[in-house]
Amino acid sequence: MDPLSKLPPECLQHILQILVNDNTSISSLIALLSTNKYIASMTLPYIYGDINKLDEGCAVSPVKNDQRACLVRMLLQQLFDEGLPEVVLLSYGFKTVSTTYDGEDNATSNDTYNRDDDEFSSARAKSPFDYLAFVRHFNLDLEHIIPKHRSLYGHSPQVTEALEPHFSAYDEIFMSRRAIRQVFEGAIIYWQVCWSLASPILEQLESLTIPLADIQRYMGVLDRLERLEHVRFNLDGLFAQRYKAKDGHYAIFNHAIRSAQAMVPFIKEHNRLFEGRLQFVSVCDTGKWWEVSAMCSEEILWEVYRASPPLHEPKHLCPTNWMQFAAHALSTDLDYVVTLTTRRPTVDWFDRPVDVQNILSRCRSLKELSVLSVGKDGFKWAVQEKKAMQDRLYRYGEGEHTLLHNPTTLSPLEMDQSKHILVPLSNVRIAEFGTAEEIDDIAFAFSQTLEIFTVNKYSGQDLFIPAHYIGQGWVKLPFLTTLSFRGCWNRLVIDRDLLLHCPSLVDLELVDFTFDYNCSDIVSCSVASLTRLEKLQLVGWPALTFHPGTFSSTKRIKYLRMSTASDDEDTRFIPPLEELELSFGSDAIGVSATTGQESTPAATASPVASGIHFVNMRPRWSWDWLLPHLKTLELTSEFAQRFQFRMLQGCPSLRSLHLDNTTYEDDLRRVLTTDDLFVAPGFSDLGNQDNTSSGADEGVKPSSLERIVAWKVSQLILTGDWSIDDSVLGPFLWGMFPCLQEFTESGVGGYTLSGMMDVIRIGGRGWKEVTSSRLHRDGDEEMKELGLYSVDDDLPKGVEVLDVEVFFHGCSTAFRVTEEKVCD
Structure with a gap:
């Protein structure tokens, strides 16, 4: 006996539920159907019962579209003998029509029913199970019913003929434009499939998607939908596609309005028949129609949702259930809301004036928030609650002693107490940067629970908009692991001590579009200890103000990018080298190697010979950090210009190095010499004692x-x-990078093409690709003299080539490199 069959039913059901929850497809469940009858009987409810389930408006299904189409086909086959519409039989290949001619050239049609056309043909004959009996949630969209190996567009003449009667109600549009008619052929098949499968099992359905164009058929059977808890109206093609007729009016506009307004009586009648049963109503547009698409008007949608019942103790507020919540905002119990997600501006949250602060403060279980900016006062309620809680702890609680010294720091006991009082928000995503007050309020109010904090700003192209000052008034955020701010054109000025408050950061991203600046304006942040940091991406002002001494603590970092923004795709600003050099302090590293404390002298204003005065002196970059896990390093602008290759000694795991000092300024060329290839002995100990030979020419190695x-x-x-x-x-x-496989240069000068080919031949046998910015001229015989042959060229007899491919600027063809130069 199969080991699974020996399990108690409860254990087997638990295993099946895990497969449903964790898998991205139902292949594993389908495979169980062939085990034995008992296993199949236990598995079928999980395949057909949950594949189309909707949870508060969000599809929850491990079934891919092609698998779902196969399952729909199997359900239709079970109805084969019950009588399916002609158009469904023909489009799925269950029936074919062949035309013959008699002796007098009269055409006659012969119907043939195909029960054995593919691997699913005999499913009903062989299976003792009624698949439809397991269906509780029936929510199909157009892409879910595409027949296997067929398309819903470009049908056979027989299918097109069978579709003809279905167009009669819409002649004014379909008769006037053949292209639109062809698009709607697929929609009609979709409507027929939905009705064919749903109509026999209406009494058992708990959720149902109704094509809006076909709503009248469902209105006629409302009394059979006693168990319906969730209805989803699909604004399919007939509603969304509006065709402008020759007289300038929309030909189906009136019909679309009638269809949309039919949603309201459907909801009201169901509530009359089965009071309290219907809990959730959603409206979606999954028709994927082309040309002019007209969504349902806001006025009609609000009418639909006002007719719907309030959400019952929702856990998630998201785009699919937002309007049903918003239509009953004041009467909806929000105590159980865990996630709140909407991309609507706050002015469009409700159809009437509602206090946004009041709504947010009522979500007492809220953990995830993803919204546009809610305004500078949007979280004042949370700040007030936090301060009130601190005041209570100070006066009556365990935290009196702690709060006397630091009223914004909580002990573990106080933190546990606060979780029962304050909203436990841990994940915040602000999709449109509003004000610094809003950001600072979030950081303060949810400091003891915040784990992910992401803020973006996409709008605004004015180069003279004011800077955002972030981090003032922040307190310690002990659990914050991800901090991402994208300020777009606004300069992000980070408070000097901001990173000191975030000791648990794993992913830090601070980005703005700063590309032109004065060195004298830069004020460095404080040295922070980020021992858990794995990814660091700083662009613009945050990169310029970052204290390099922080790298002494980032032993876990894997990805590092430091850059200033580009005002176009090809150039970045680099200050004049004299000014850049003078903007840094003395040779002090910035952090004592023994204590880890900041040791940079205090900033002073000192005149220099050039007449430049610097009030703010940045700490000098030492380039000697030990970053044992760093795999990707990308530096641009001044960071690439000043880069010292000795840093590589402290990066034994580095895989990818990108240095970009592109700039529109003159006299900023970085010349690499032998001095860039060596460091003093014992500069770093990477545990590479066994790797004593790099294969480089020892003749260029300076002594000691x-x-x-x-x-x-x-x-x-x-x-x-x-x-x-x-x-x-x-x-x-090949001396500094003995395992190099891919080398790309753009704008690099000084070397000759012959010299590059010698490098490839001597040390590049492991190389795979070289890309040079040198301009290649078609038909240049010099290439062949250098041993470079296009992949389309025939090689001289006996000549072998390396595995490396070489690409040149202006030429899309790859070149092969011969093992030796080819001489005439």
């Missing part, structure tokens, strides 16, 4: 210096005004 070797770098990208001559090119590429 140690070669820099990045053992695992496989991708190197150099972009901008770099200069590397042939004598340095080899020791740099």
